[in-house]
Amino acid sequence: MDRSTLHSRIAQSPILRYGLAVGASTIALGVALLLGLFHFRNVADPLFLIAIAITVWFAGTGPAILAVIFSGLADTYFFIEPLYSFYITREDVPHFVIFLLFASLLTGFADVRRRIEQELLQARDHLQSEVLERTQQASLLNLTHDSIFVRDMDFVISYWNLGAQELYGWAAEDVIGKHSQQLLQTVFPAPLEDIDAELLKTGRWEGELQRTTARGIPVAVAARWSLRRDEHARPVAILETSNDITERKRREQEIQGLNLELAKRSSELEAINKELEAFAYSVSHDLRAPLRHIAGFTELLQKKVSSVVDEKSKRYITMILDSAKRMGNLIDDLLAFSRIGRAETQKTLVSLTQLVREVLAEVRQDTEGRNISWKIGALPALYGDRSMLRLALVNLVSNAIKFTHTRPLAEIEIGCADGNTDDVVVFVRDNGVGFDMKYVHKLFGVFQRLHQSDEFEGTGIGLATVQRIIHRHGGKVWAEGVVDGGATFYFSAPKPQG
């Protein structure tokens, strides 16, 4: 048990404290009386003072006053003439007063000392707990992933956490006391004076810095500075928190590069599209004119000379006219095809039932004199461009009519097949001449024909147009066929939402 605990145990109990006062004084009295028996003189006063001193040391002021009173009375009674009375002669008054004064002084001094000691102890405890707290806080800063360091206004580093060590590669003991600028080779995004000005004005600064690690690798960091001022508001230190943004920067640059590339590509495409548009326009306008002239003047020629030329010449003239007409159709179909690629789609909810009815009305003139059995199933509604979908259906139905013309009874069925949950599948089936499945991949190409042109006339653009329209609607086209056993053309399109 050390002194302080003895102290505190005594201090905690009033009985012990006052007991000590009475005990110490009584022992002093006993020893003084004992020494008196052996004719020692003037020992009582020092002994009482020792008792008072012990009391004030261990038990404090209150018990010490009790000890002073007790000692004073005992001294008067046992050792000051007349003995065994509390009466004090005039000659003994100064002696007694000096004794009391000295005892009081002793009590006072001891009390002051005690108080100082207590305050010191408290201060020490306080300091200890503060040190503990600070140490804990400092180690907390080590827990963060961010790099944190503190430097003074002359760039001298005074604190360096684990994050900083991880980021820059130096340990705290290597950098404390060093010049942060020289160490990290910082490149600022703005003149340092401007940064300092902002820091001094607002107490904060944020920005991206370029630095070099201990291994000489460049890093980009996002830094936040906070200014610390002393009690006179003078700036004394800067705390910097930063994190590594090298990877982010690299990605940003990559994205920027890709964006630039994309913008370039898109403007190139736009230019190409414009060119195509100009080309199509030119075809539409300029190719048609000479064709019209060929047809026109040939017809005029035919009229003029029909009575004088032979049959062969007449046939040649007819062939020129047929070719001109065919080329006109080709131009029209090609233009329609290219227009599908260029035109904006205007999507609405389109009822296929209604659309098929319109299409059948449109193709009626091609079916005159034909024996066709139509079978139209229940058809869904689609979200799409009405005129484009109509063109697709016209092409499919016209094909079915065309390729069944060798049949005494043509059967054409339009219906809805089971698709998956997201798509609608529509088919057009005929019992016509069909096709060989080994050429199915050629079916939807521009100018691809699977039949000789004198057998089934056509430009070879119809199915390519259908495919383009369906692709623009986010769907697919495909076909099944058997030579001389009919063909089925399918297209899918996304189901309307909601």
Added chain:
Amino acid sequence: METTNKLGRILLVEDDPKDVELTLTALEEYNLANEVIVARDGEEALDYLYCRGEYKTRSSDNPAVMLLDLKLPKVDGLEVLKQIKSDGTLRMIPVVVLTSSREEKDMVASYKLGVNAYVVKPVDFHEFVNAIKELGVFWAVINQPPPGSVRN
């Protein structure tokens, strides 16, 4: 077909001589060609309408109808149309665009400028002749032209 005494004057604006010939032939076939003025570009058409240049001395009345090609040298058809439709006295002249262009943007632009009809020249000669005939008959014979236009 005797309609000569009630024919309106037709202003044909067409740069291609072959088209001019075909058009005139078609009009002739139906005796509609006795009063056709041919302008070979947009500037000439405007000269005619404003009685300037070589048309300084013509009588100041307007044609009963104007057949206008779009693709023209110097001043193109749309510009001519714009000029006519923004002029108080010329605005009333019926203008028929007669062009090879099936392009939607040409059609939209023409109608926006206030064209009275838009006809795509058919490649097939019969259809072409029919179209010209019907245009000639409708605009030069059937239609009552606005006051101030020529009717022979």
